Amino acid sequence: MKLTRVMLEQIRQFRTPLEIDHLEAGLNIFTGPNESGKSTIARAIRAAFFERYRTKSVDDLIPWGDSGAAPHVELDFEIDGTLHALRKTFIKSARCDLRVGARSLDGEDAEYHLSALLGYQFAGRGESKPEHWGIPGLLWIEQGTGQRVHDAVGHAVDHLRSALQGALGEVAGSGGDTILERIHSERDALITANGKPRGVLAESLKRRDALVIEIDLLDQRIDQYRRQVDRLEGLLAGHAQEEAARPWEAHRVLQKQAEEARERLRAVEEALSEDRHRLSRARGTLKLLQESLAAREAREQDLKQRRSAWSELEQRLREVDTQVGQLGARRGHALDALQRARETARRARDAAERGQLFGQIAELKAKMDALESRIAACGELSRQIADLRVMLAGLQVDPNVLAALRDQARALRENAIRQEAAATRLAFELLPGASLTLNGAPVEGRTEHRIIKAAEIGIPGVGHIRVIPGGGDLDALALTQGELEVMIEGGLKRLGVHTLDEAEDRLFRQQQVQSRLKEHERDLGGLAPQGIDGLRASLDDGLARLRGLEDALGRLPELPLEDAVLTMDEADRRVERALTEHDEAGSRMQQAAILNASTQAELEAAGKEIQRLEGVLSDPDEAKRLQDANARLVETKAEIEVLAAHIESQQAVLAQARPDILDQDITRYGRSADNALRQHEAGKLDIARLQAQLHEAGAQGLEEQRGELSVRLDQEERRVLELERRAKALDLLKNMMEARRHELTRKLQAPLQKHLNNYLQLLFPGASIEIDDDLSPGTLQRGGANSAFDELSFGAQEQMGLISRLAYADLLKEAGKPTLILLDDVLVHSDAGRLQAMKRVITDAATRHQILLFTCHPEDWGDMGVELRSLEPMDGAMSRT
Secondary structure, three states: EEEEEEEOOOOOEOOOEEEEEEEOEEEEEEEEOOOHHHHHHHHHHHHHHHHHOOOOOOOOHHHOOOOOOOOOEEEEEEEOOOEEEEEEEEOOOOEEEEEOOOEEEEEEEEEHHHHHHHHHOOOOOOOOOOOHHHHHHHEEEEEOOOOHHHHHHHHHHHHHHHHHHHHHHHOOOHHHHHHEEEEEHHOOEEOOOOOEEEEHHHEEEEHHHHHHHHHHHHHHHHHHHHHHHHHHHHHHHHHHHHHHHHHHHHHHHHHHHHHHHHHHHHHHHHHHHHHHHHHHHHHHHHHHHHHHHHHHHHHHHHHHHHHHHHHHHHHHHHHHHHHHHHHHHHHHHOOOHHHHHHHHHHHHHHHHHHHHHHHHHHHHHOOOOHHHHHEEEHHHHHHHHHHHHHHOOOOOOHHHHHHHHHHHHHHHHHHHHHHHOEEEEEEOOOOOEEEEEEEEEEEEOOOEEEEOOEEEEEEOOOOEEEOOOOOOOHHHHHHHHHHHHHHHHHHHHHHHOOOOOHHHHHHHHHHHHHHHHHHHHHHHHHHHOOHHHHHHHHHHHHHHHHHHHHHOOOOOOOOOOHHHHHHHHHHHHHHHHHHHHHHHHHHHHHHHHHHHHHHHHHHHHHHHHHHHHHHOOOOHHHEEEEEEEHHHHHHHHHHHHHHHHHHHHHHHHHHHHHHHHHHHHHHHHHHHHHHHHHHHHHHHHHHHHHHHHHHHHHHHHHHHHHHHHHHHHHHHHHHHHHHHHHHHHHHHEEEHHHHHHHHHHHHHHHHHHHHHHHHHHHHHOEEEEEOOOOEEEEEEEEEEEEHHHHHOHHHHHHHHHHHHHHHHHHHHHHHOOOOEEEEEEOOOOOOOHHHHHHHHHHHHOOOOEEEEEEOHHHOOOOOOOOOOEEEEEOOOOEOOO
């Protein structure tokens, strides 16, 4: 297969058509930096073959940001001298056209024709994956996948065998495959790949094991039946012995005896309980009598304490009365001192207010003097401002008119310059005595004139010469001059001046007057921000305030000279000290008065309480109650002693009889009788239940069932033996057939081994490699060491992967199958020495196959003896280096 032309359009970065033609039959190297489009070209070629034209899973081909693009690929190639032209468009207006010589195919017919021709298949749905790429997927290496040769061989092995059917011979023959498949089928119906039973064999084994389990269970039931017979005999004998002895009746007799003894002790317990209640009541009465007598003693002691406290209160009241008198005198002295201090403070405040008024009057007079000076200055500034405004009114110049005059004067000067440049020069050099006229003016001697309009030269005795300057510019310039002069004259009249310099001088003087006016107005604003009227109003307010201050000063009384030296702060401190002393004396007097009142109240309350206690203690009835209480106290103590002795004797009787032990005996004998009777009744039930179970088991015929199951087990064991022998025979036959098939497969591996060793010697001289049954590379042998493919370094795996693919290509070439090899950035992990060896491998393969090699390292491939084609667009074609 030889690819002659590639064209792609609207694919990734190639929005405009990119065409690659004049491809060599051998090695073609394409170079370019990263993202220059090398992988895009390889992807486009794969998409043209592997992707269905109707698929929607090729979004990666669409240029970025161009959702309306229709990726398009064109491929021209030859197979066995027949020209093929493939045209495929995706997504928008999707279609596929294929021309094979003079024959045309389209749509799926074209796609399936190519897949059968090259040995690949299409995905059922979605994007095509490596498992669908078949032989092209083995020969077309994507960037970074060169080492994945086993996966690629696995995806292509069926296509390889189909393509190499002639070389396979009897290995690929349908008869051998049919027999081996039948053997596999029948073996797999009996055992799994690792020899475990399945299908009918597994079911037969399952039935056999079930019968074994069922017989075991039946044996267990037969053994249980025999044990139950023995147990029934034992139960009947024990039940007869219990019926004769009747042990529960003896337990009931002992229980009755314990209950009678316990009943006799209950009378003693009731008497003891009654004595305890009487003792408790007697002790309560004793406590009440003792409390009553103690209360009498407490009242007598309280009376003594209250009489002592009354005497102390009486003494304290006399002391408090004396203290109240002293504090009253002290408070009077403090009040007099406070009144004197307040009068002194009043005179000091008058003196301070008088001094403050004198200061305010002096300050106000100074402010009024300043206001009068500012009013006078403002009057002078106002007069000057008025004069400047009158002066400014006579110097008014319209700046717009003046600016227009300046522009017009400048334009007039420029127009005069142009006129002078364009004017006709008349130079006269007359002889002495000779004369002539120019526009009626005499001309003598040697002169020069410039004329910008028609002029007439008069020559006496000769006539006139009319001179007309040439060109239309002079007429236009003359017209412009007249218009400018009229405009200037009108502007000067509006300004009221005769010349432009006079207008400029007036403007200069106007600006000076305006500057002085602004300066005076600024000074006036500084002196009187609110105007002269505001200053005069402030002056009037000051006069009014001055009169008010003088009136207030006149209302103040005259002070003696000695009081004028005391300051306000000193006077206030005197008042504060006098007020503090007065308040302290008042507070202490109030406290003393409160203490006097409370002491007097306590004294009265104590006297009343003493009278009450004396009345209670001197009452004749109270003496009678005290006598009775003492008599009852003696009687109660005697009763308590008698009851305590009687209770002690009763407790001794009960402690010796132990009623708690009798209660335990009653419970124990009762439970023993109940248990013995319950066990006897339960024995009857066990005997009846066991007799029923034995009767039922005897009716089931367990021995007969076991005999039937034994016959079925023998039959099933013979069936298992037969199936196991068949499985072993089929397994042996399968192994023999596969060994034969493996031997025949080795015949196919021989030519592949030959091509692989051809390349391997260029990379590893003296090395050899095994070919696995699935036609993928196996163990590498070199230097006496064996290395599995996965144990090699990444670079070595990539090199061996490329060698293996080239060997497959040679094998396909010999079988007459089309081959095309695409290498996208391969061998990037190879060192310099290995890379040189691999270049020899590629060069050798290029003599038999067309190879498209894409690389971003052109410096590594310049010694391949072919042109390097750079992926830099040049008018829609590829550049060559």
